[in-house]
Amino acid sequence: AQTVTQSQPEMSVQEAETVTLSCTYDTSESDYYLFWYKQPPSRQMILVIRQEAYKQQNATENRFSVNFQKAAKSFSLKISDSQLGDAAMYFCAYRRRGSGNTGKLIFGQGTTLQVKP
């Protein structure tokens, strides 16, 4: 069974600095998707970024980028120029491509990011 591990329960960063959140996953599949979700204090889950495993190029979305290491099964999220609004819980998630009609996402345990002014 696939698993997703976020080994950092909590992280902190100074405003305007860069922070990297770690995520590793375990799968025997070769084709899948990876996601990072943000859950701010409002608890609304927001998709931050996604990566397709068959693409070698790392995904970027403005200040958010990923370091996807397929062989190492690692998928870290880098937040550049951190802002106070980035303070949230971040979840890494995995989804097998062609997962039929279930399409379940497998989530990590989450990392709480604190941004210090």
Place this chain on the structure above:
Amino acid sequence: SQTIHQWPATLVQPVGSPLSLECTVEGTSNPNLYWYRQAAGRGLQLLFYSVGIGQISSEVPQNLSASRPQDRQFILSSKKLLLSDSGFYLCAWSVLDIQGYTFGSGTRLTVV
């Protein structure tokens, strides 16, 4: 555009009372639908998912049940709430693998 509505936003219920949380999706057809529960400061636990009307799969045995009476409607229910049912409940939908999930705004349930 696709939207998801989840209500109520907050609910306080006594132990032993029934529960009904509703989730509806607009702007898409035949979505996969999911119910998650989240304890305070914790991760997401998948409770139920549905791939079509009347088709419900349960991930964990518990005091809750789910139903999908219409294509874009997903209901989470309980006949008698327990204290341990307290938590934050999230509904989500998905159509394409690459899409990930789109989540509702959640329901904060407190059982007293």
